[in-house]
Amino acid sequence: DQNQEELKQEYCKTLLSTLPKERWFGSSYLYKYNGFWLSPEMLPGLIACQNNFQAQDTDVLLISTPKSGTTWLKALTFTLANRKIYPINQNHPLLKQNPHSLMPIMEFFFSPEKLNPDLSCPLGRLYSSHCPLALLPESVLKSGCKIVYLCRNIKDTFVSYWHFSKKLGAEASLEEFFYMFCEGMSLSGPVWDHLLGYWRESLENPEKVLFLKYEALQEKPSFHLKLLAEFMGCPISPEEETCGFVDEVLGLCSFDNLSNLEVNKSGTFWTVRNEMFFRKGKVGDWKNYLTSEMAERIDHITAQKFFGSGLSL
Ligand code: A3P
Numbered sequence: 001d002q003n004q005e006e007l008k009q010e011y012c013k014t015l016l017s018t019l020p021k022e023r024w025f026g027s028s029y030l031y032k033y034n035g036f037w038l039s040p041e042m043l044p045g046l047i048a049c050q051n052n053f054q055a056q057d058t059d060v061l062l063i064s065t066p067k068s069g070t071t072w073l074k075a076l077t078f079t080l081a082n083r084k085i086y087p088i089n090q091n092h093p094l095l096k097q098n099p100h101s102l103m104p105i106m107e108f109f110f111s112p113e114k115l116n117p118d119l120s121c122p123l124g125r126l127y128s129s130h131c132p133l134a135l136l137p138e139s140v141l142k143s144g145c146k147i148v149y150l151c152r153n154i155k156d157t158f159v160s161y162w163h164f165s166k167k168l169g170a171e172a173s174l175e176e177f178f179y180m181f182c183e184g185m186s187l188s189g190p191v192w193d194h195l196l197g198y199w200r201e202s203l204e205n206p207e208k209v210l211f212l213k214y215e216a217l218q219e220k221p222s223f224h225l226k227l228l229a230e231f232m233g234c235p236i237s238p239e240e241e242t243c244g245f246v247d248e249v250l251g252l253c254s255f256d257n258l259s260n261l262e263v264n265k266s267g268t269f270w271t272v273r274n275e276m277f278f279r280k281g282k283v284g285d286w287k288n289y290l291t292s293e294m295a296e297r298i299d300h301i302t303a304q305k306f307f308g309s310g311l312s313l
Helices: 002-016 044-052 071-080 138-142 156-170 174-182 191-205 214-219 221-231 238-242 245-252 255-259 262-264 292-307
Strands: 021-023 026-034 036-038 062-063 126-129 145-150 209-213
Touching: 002 044, 021 156, 036 221, 044 126, 062 071, 071 126, 071 221, 071 255, 145 174, 145 191, 145 214, 145 221, 156 191, 156 292, 191 209, 191 262, 191 292, 209 214, 209 221, 214 221, 221 245, 238 245, 255 262
Parallel strands: 062 126, 062 145, 145 209
Antiparallel strands: 021 026, 026 036
8 A cells, every 4th residue: 555655665765875886877876785786776676576576487587687688688589489479570569669668677567666567478478687696586586487598798798888878878987987897886787796696597407597698699599599499488390490480580680670670769768768779789899999908807807706617708
């Protein structure tokens, strides 16, 4: 009821006021909660999820580090999961809507103001999050809910994050941003801890977590699309393959196709202009922005953090 809602809002405000914070862009801050830097937009929803969210066995949850290709993954998974109701033709939802508008973000749809969102969906629930493993609602890990995790070379992730933050209005210089990023202060950061959480879970529970890398998706798109479909429980049939379905999905969801659509040139998602989700979509663009010292610093942190884990990026 109203009273309970107000109490929850008050709780969130009080919580934020007790957490360490760092300037992100404009008057926006990141808050350090249980070891991770989160935005005030996601934190209350995330806590509400931790307390109330019931994942279901047939759910598929997409999790990524910000700026690692989430938009692409959303387009691919939406197309795969809904192909029976949305065949690929000129009426496909992706031609009219940005991929982010086509599925809920866990920490946004489930907020203190909205404890029982209607997630019903005829073909199972598909939703996304940037939530670190350690902060996931218990039911996500305990249920049969599957997690598709996407990450990317950390230097490219940083460069993409830097451009995105600039477009949001960040005033800090590349050097200042770089310093903060390396100290772990980025949305859902430290990025290394985010990655390691899901990497370890994917090793222990490969049927639960599919661990994908942006570079691998770029290098072998057909292979990974088939892997993705199989993991999500909607494998691509031999008939579909013969009919060219794989290439159709990859074409529809390609950077060139999506970034040139009117909706992605002019529309908005939440407070973000859709075009901001599409920049270059290339592997290795960090070479155009980072000095060799910067590259070495990230490589050094990465080597230290990932030592012994078997993970490389
Ligand atoms: P760049 O800034 O390096 O170009 P996210 O979707 O997680 O916000 O990540 C954004 C990054 O993914 C951007 O990288 C963006 O250009 C790239 N991207 C967006 N859509 C893509 C697509 N369909 N295929 C490949 N890369 C894509």
